[in-house]
Amino acid sequence: MAKKERAEVNDIDRSMYDFRYEEKDQDFYKIQEGLTREIVEEISDKKGDPQWMRDFRLRSLEIYNEKEIPQWGPSIEGLDMNNIVTYVKPKTKMTADWEEVPEDIKNTFEKLGIPQAERASLAGVGAQYDSELVYHNLQKEVADKGVVYTDIESALHGPYADMIKDHFMHLVPPTDHKFAALHGAVWSGGSFVYVPKGVTVEIPLQSYFRLNAPGAGQFEHTLIIVDEGANLHFIEGCSAPKYNIANLHAGCVELFVGKNAKLRYSTIENWSKNMYNLNTKRAIVEEGGNMEWVSGSFGSHVSYLYPMTILKGAHSHMDFTGVTFAGKGQNLDTGAKVVHMGPDTSSYISTRSISKDGGASTYRSSVVINNKAKNAKNSVSCQSLMLDDISRSDTIPAMDVRTQQADVGHEAKIGRISDDAVFYLMSRGISEEEARALIVSGFADSVSKELPLEYAVEMNNLIRLEMVGAIG
Amino acid sequence: MENNTLLINAMPAPTYNWLKMNDAPVKVPAELTEGNPFVTRSSEVSVSAAAYDEIMDIPGGMGYDMDSLVQKSGADVLKISLGNGQKVSSPVKIDFNYTCDANSVNAVYIDAAPDSDVTVIMDFSSEKEANGFAALQTKVRIGKNAKVLLVQIQRLGNGFRFFNDIASRADDNGSFEEMQLVLSGKETYKGSRTDLSGKGSSLKTDIAYLLKNRDHLDMNYIANHIGKKSVCDIKVNGVLRGEAFKLFRGTIDLRKGAKGAVGNELEDVLLMDDEVINQTIPVILCDEDDVEGNHGATIGSLNEDLLFYMESRGMNREEVYEMMAKARIDSVVSKIPDEETKSLISKYLEENR
Numbered sequence: 001m002a003k004k005e006r007a008e009v010n011d012i013d014r015s016m017y018d019f020r021y022e023e024k025d026q027d028f029y030k031i032q033e034g035l036t037r038e039i040v041e042e043i044s045d046k047k048g049d050p051q052w053m054r055d056f057r058l059r060s061l062e063i064y065n066e067k068e069i070p071q072w073g074p075s076i077e078g079l080d081m082n083n084i085v086t087y088v089k090p091k092t093k094m095t096a097d098w099e100e101v102p103e104d105i106k107n108t109f110e111k112l113g114i115p116q117a118e119r120a121s122l123a124g125v126g127a128q129y130d131s132e133l134v135y136h137n138l139q140k141e142v143a144d145k146g147v148v149y150t151d152i153e154s155a156l157h158g159p160y161a162d163m164i165k166d167h168f169m170h171l172v173p174p175t176d177h178k179f180a181a182l183h184g185a186v187w188s189g190g191s192f193v194y195v196p197k198g199v200t201v202e203i204p205l206q207s208y209f210r211l212n213a214p215g216a217g218q219f220e221h222t223l224i225i226v227d228e229g230a231n232l233h234f235i236e237g238c239s240a241p242k243y244n245i246a247n248l249h250a251g252c253v254e255l256f257v258g259k260n261a262k263l264r265y266s267t268i269e270n271w272s273k274n275m276y277n278l279n280t281k282r283a284i285v286e287e288g289g290n291m292e293w294v295s296g297s298f299g300s301h302v303s304y305l306y307p308m309t310i311l312k313g314a315h316s317h318m319d320f321t322g323v324t325f326a327g328k329g330q331n332l333d334t335g336a337k338v339v340h341m342g343p344d345t346s347s348y349i350s351t352r353s354i355s356k357d358g359g360a361s362t363y364r365s366s367v368v369i370n371n372k373a374k375n376a377k378n379s380v381s382c383q384s385l386m387l388d389d390i391s392r393s394d395t396i397p398a399m400d401v402r403t404q405q406a407d408v409g410h411e412a413k414i415g416r417i418s419d420d421a422v423f424y425l426m427s428r429g430i431s432e433e434e435a436r437a438l439i440v441s442g443f444a445d446s447v448s449k450e451l452p453l454e455y456a457v458e459m460n461n462l463i464r465l466e467m468v469g470a471i472g
Numbered sequence: 473m474e475n476n477t478l479l480i481n482a483m484p485a486p487t488y489n490w491l492k493m494n495d496a497p498v499k500v501p502a503e504l505t506e507g508n509p510f511v512t513r514s515s516e517v518s519v520s521a522a523a524y525d526e527i528m529d530i531p532g533g534m535g536y537d538m539d540s541l542v543q544k545s546g547a548d549v550l551k552i553s554l555g556n557g558q559k560v561s562s563p564v565k566i567d568f569n570y571t572c573d574a575n576s577v578n579a580v581y582i583d584a585a586p587d588s589d590v591t592v593i594m595d596f597s598s599e600k601e602a603n604g605f606a607a608l609q610t611k612v613r614i615g616k617n618a619k620v621l622l623v624q625i626q627r628l629g630n631g632f633r634f635f636n637d638i639a640s641r642a643d644d645n646g647s648f649e650e651m652q653l654v655l656s657g658k659e660t661y662k663g664s665r666t667d668l669s670g671k672g673s674s675l676k677t678d679i680a681y682l683l684k685n686r687d688h689l690d691m692n693y694i695a696n697h698i699g700k701k702s703v704c705d706i707k708v709n710g711v712l713r714g715e716a717f718k719l720f721r722g723t724i725d726l727r728k729g730a731k732g733a734v735g736n737e738l739e740d741v742l743l744m745d746d747e748v749i750n751q752t753i754p755v756i757l758c759d760e761d762d763v764e765g766n767h768g769a770t771i772g773s774l775n776e777d778l779l780f781y782m783e784s785r786g787m788n789r790e791e792v793y794e795m796m797a798k799a800r801i802d803s804v805v806s807k808i809p810d811e812e813t814k815s816l817i818s819k820y821l822e823e824n825r
Contacts, residue, residue, distance in 0.1 A: 070489075071486070072485075072486040072487055072488065072489065072494070364487060364488075366487075366488060366491055371746070371747070384758070386758060386760075386761035386763075387761065388761055389728070389760055389761045389762065391761070392758065392759050393758045394485060394755070394756065394757045394758060395755065395756045395765075395767070396485055396487050396753070396755050397753065397754065397755075398487055398488070398491050398493055398751070398752070398753040399750075399751065399752045399753070399769065399771060400491060400493075400749070400750075400751050401741075401743065401749070401750045401751075401752075401771050401772070402748075402749050402750075403743075403746055404743040404744060404745055404746045404748060404772075404773050405746065405773060406743070406771070406772050406773075407771075407772040407773075408769070408770070408771040408772055409768075409769065409770050409771075410752075410754070410767070410768065410769040410770075411766075411767065411768045411769075412754070412756060412765075412766065412767040412768075413764075413765070413766050413767075414726070414756050414758045414763070414764070414765040414766075415763065415764040415765065416761045416762060416763075
């Protein structure tokens with residue numbers, strides 16, 4: 001009898017993200033490795049923080065030193081803060097003209113397709129290289145509507161300084177967890193967006209974060225305020241070349257969705273496999289507001305990523321669509337959190353996880369329905385696909401319901417490709433290899449169809465699942 | 473009275489600490505005495521006293537602290553032994569009738585040899601207003617092709633605190649079925665861990681609970697799929713009233729090598745008052761690709777369409793809710809293969825409406 005051979009699914013092709021330019025010392029300022037009060041003060045000096053921000057950083061550092069490392073998730077033993085460079089600044093100023101961006105950095109973003117995407121389909125772009133933004137631009141007609149899209153540092157010193165002070169890390173306080181505190185101490189870069197009342201931004205804004213320096217951390221802060229009745233689609237992309245030493249990403253995203261406003265936040269995260277991705281994202285939604293998350297997690301060595309939504313206002317709504325692909329050497333712990341506070345709020349969470357080649361994926365979530373959230377509705381659907389017997393897939397969903405007037409439904413499924421489905425497709429004249437490839441592609445389709453076209457293409461490139469091998 | 477603090481019902485895979493679902497720190501009386509259950513059985517069933525050492529190798533669902541509590545109490549283990557191929561037609565009944573202010577501990581061991589078949593029915597009762605504390609641990613060894621059905625009825629006083637832990641291990645094609653009804657008691661902690669070690673071994677769990685006032689129910693159920701083609705089916709049905717609190721942790725662990733295993737878990741919670749708290753954390757851990765794990769949960773009040781339908785047939789809302797609550801309990805009661813026990817439950821529910 002012929003030996004039975006397992007159908008194989010290839011790993012994600014990361015070559016398009018793994019290119020790198022060697023950083024020359026004369027082109028970059030790097031702070032000393034580690035995390036001390038002196039380092040935090042030096043970052044604050046370099047960035048010209050106002051006094052309140054300097055104090056905030058130092059208070060965050062104290063909280064960081066007091067907080068324990070979480071014990072419930074994947075191991076982050078390989079991350080030693082003493083070896084992480086928390087601030088790397090390219091010796092260039094932020095510009096709104098790609099021609100003024102240093103050649104190597106510009107080439108990096110061109111290879112990633114950012115300027116091309118800006119020309120084709122974006123209303124504004126921010127590009128961060130290591131710790132600072134090197135490019136930021138917003139179409140004039142969008143700016144004329146009163147939309148603000150800039151780096152946080154500029155906003156801290158401009159007419160929106162008070163707005164930043166009133167919102168910065170109010171939604172994700174440094175006391176939230178150890179890496180939120182770390183972010184509060186050493187944050188640098190990121191974007192500030194303000195969409196005024198009633199304004200609809202027709203085409204998306206995008207920030208792209210590239211971490212190029214080996215052994216460095218990236219701690220960008222994204223703060224978006226979508227005022228009453230406004231509408232925005234914001235896209236976040238991130239990548240890094242692979243090194244043999246640990247890199248760290250501990251960004252923070254705070255989203256404020258006003259009354260009857262709508263925000264869609266799409267992310268394709270494709271960090272390199274030496275990255276510890278300990279990112280925190282949170283949104284608060286006022287009455288009648290609508291928050292949509294679309295999240296693709298493909299890269300990093302270890303990820304802790306659970307975007308959280310607080311449905312504060314009556315009739316506010318949240319949709320979360322996520323896909324996670326964990327390959328060799330990856331342990332991706334992802335999911336979503338939602339807290340229903342207002343009456344008649346609703347949320348829907350749909351996720352897909354794929355594990356292969358020894359990768360581990362965990363779907364982790366929490367749904368909390370408070371007592372005042374009368375008539376709250378929540379539905380969760382999480383599906384996991386195991387592509388071989390050396391991988392791992394877990395689902396850990398929690399529900400906490402504190403009112404009778406709620407309707408909560410949850411379904412989870414873990415398994416491999418159904419033999420029945422393969423048989424059905426084969427009976428229609430499709431080969432077994434093609435059938436399996438079709439099923440795996442279709443599995444992630446619920447996410448890719450939610451992405452803008454160019455991102456759907458990128459995602460499909462990322463999940464280029466080639467099925468090979470004789471099947472006996 | 474002096475107390476000890478135990479950490480029980482820890483989840484095999486914990487999650488966010490702020491949810492406070494990962495485990496339960498609880499106080500128990502430092503001094504416990506062995507309870508004196510009344511056993512009814514046919515003469516063919518062997519009942520004897522055993523040492524705890526004999527069951528040390530089967531860990532309980534409530535965790536190490538519970539194992540340690542029972543072991544250190546020095547209580548004899550009530551051992552029910554079934555010989556090879558022994559099939560017992562009438563159920564073995566064990567009545568735990570606790571006195572008010574009891575501080576009681578017991579251990580039961582069901583040793584079912586290959587091809588044996590037995591039903592064990594346990595009834596936990598006390599006076600309606602009784603206070604007190606009781607801890608029970610039941611360990612079950614299920615031999616090849618053996619079948620054990622364990623039925624537990626909880627009818628404890630309004631001030632009673634109860635620890636009820638089950639541990640079982642099933643060999644090839646061994647079948648373990650547990651049916652549990654929680655009808656009263658102030659504070660209940662339940663654990664169950666089943667190691668489906670043998671090929672084709674199976675676990676079927678049916679739980680129904682009825683909580684009211686400030687009743688507190690904390691559960692930790694674990695099904696470890698170790699053997700190939702092992703199957704588990706966990707169903708939890710409950711009703712929360714008043715300011716009742718319930719936490720259900722359910723873990724299906726599909727371990728490497730358990731090819732062809734299938735684990736299913738389903739929870740349905742009916743919330744009948746606005747101050748209740750329901751927490752649910754259904755976990756599937758999967759280290760093997762040729763398996764299937766499913767979980768579903770529905771939590772909330774009754775569907776408006778159903779209410780409308782029933783109201784159009786002349787029932788008022790309260791009657792509909794009462795009927796649906798009773799249906800959840802009946803779904804388990806109807807499966808109990810003993811008419812006397814069914815009558816006992818019906819009478820109890822009637823008297824305590």
